[in-house]
Amino acid sequence: QVQLQESGPGLVKPSETLSLTCTVSGGSVSSGSYYWSWIRQPPGKGLEWIGYIYYSGSTNYNPSLKSRVTISVDTSKNQFSLKLSSVTAADTAVYYCARTSDYWGQGTLVTVSS
Amino acid sequence: DVVMTQSPLSLPVTLGQPASISCRSSQSLVHSDGNTYLNWFQQRPGQSPRRLIYKVSNRDSGVPDRFSGSGSGTDFTLKISRVEAEDVGVYYCMQGTHWPGTFGGGTKVEIK
Numbered sequence: 001q002v003q004l005q006e007s008g009p010g011l012v013k014p015s016e017t018l019s020l021t022c023t024v025s026g027g028s029v030s031s032g033s034y035y036w037s038w039i040r041q042p043p044g045k046g047l048e049w050i051g052y053i054y055y056s057g058s059t060n061y062n063p064s065l066k067s068r069v070t071i072s073v074d075t076s077k078n079q080f081s082l083k084l085s086s087v088t089a090a091d092t093a094v095y096y097c098a099r100t101s102d103y104w105g106q107g108t109l110v111t112v113s114s
Numbered sequence: 115d116v117v118m119t120q121s122p123l124s125l126p127v128t129l130g131q132p133a134s135i136s137c138r139s140s141q142s143l144v145h146s147d148g149n150t151y152l153n154w155f156q157q158r159p160g161q162s163p164r165r166l167i168y169k170v171s172n173r174d175s176g177v178p179d180r181f182s183g184s185g186s187g188t189d190f191t192l193k194i195s196r197v198e199a200e201d202v203g204v205y206y207c208m209q210g211t212h213w214p215g216t217f218g219g220g221t222k223v224e225i226k
Contacts, residue, residue: 047163047206047217062214096162101153101210102174104162 002027004097004105012091012112018084022097022105023077030055030075034100038071038082040093041107048093053080087112116140116209120218126226133194135221137207142187144211151210154183154192157220158203167192199225 008020022036029036037052051061053071061069065084073080084091094107117140127133143150154167165174167183170190180195194201202225207218 046219047208049215049217051214060213064214101155101208101215102165102168104164107162 002099002103004099004103006095006097006105006108008108008110010109010111012087012110013114014088014112015086018082018087018091018095018110018112020082020095020097020108020110021079022081023079024099025078027099027103028055028075029073029078029080032056036071036073036080037098037100039096039098039104040091041096042090042093043109050082050084050095089113115214116143116212116216118207118209118216118218120205120207120221122221123219124222124224126224127194127197128226129199130196133197133201133223135192135205135207135223137185137190137192137218139188139190139209141212143190143209144187149211150186152183152185152190153208153210154181155206155208155217156201156203157206158200161203163206194223197223197225 003025005023012018035052038050041047051071053059053073068085070083092112094109096107098104119138121136150170152170155163157163166177171183182193184191204220204222206220
């Protein structure tokens with residue numbers, strides 16, 4: 001059974017960089033059959049796809065966030081990561097990591113506030 | 115971006131009765147590879163989304179057969195044949211044909 005677990009600070013100051021890591025167990029980020037995604041959900045709102053990465057390192061980002069997003073993969077640790085720069089209150093959300101769209105982490109709430 | 119429009123917003127259902135959720139896309143979801151990448155997700159209160167249906171009508175492993183998906187092009191439907199108490203939550207459609215993948219606004223299923 002594939003499991004994903006997000007980790008990282010729950011509070012980030014405005015204008016700083018949000019950094020999250022997703023640790024994968026029961027499967028490998030090196031599998032060429034899947035892509036590894038970050039998706040977010042502001043409190044009480046809908047879902048937004050941030051971007052994804054293949055094991056090779058190739059990425060695809062949502063154009064609405066592209067200038068601020070970096071997703072990377074560390075195959076040695078079986079992890080992939082999200083960095084979102086210059087955050088504002090609008091970036092407050094539950095951040096999920098997912099394998100393609102079939103397995104999701106439990107999500108982690110990141111609040112942007114001074 | 116492809117806009118996904120779900121209806122209704124809220125769906126009160128009597129236990130044991132059927133339920134149906136509609137999802138319409140602003141453009142065709144038929145991919146150049148011939149597949150239609152339309153998924154349905156269930157999000158129970160306090161939980162992460164769980165995929166129920168992929169590529170319009172394929173049930174994920176462990177999903178009860180009371181859930182079914184249908185549709186084509188721009189018009190899709192999720193049906194629950196007999197609603198059970200555990201089906202309470204918000205249901206989302208999602209298209210993966212055009213990047214970025216986009217979600218519908220959600221339909222809240224509750225028990226009358």
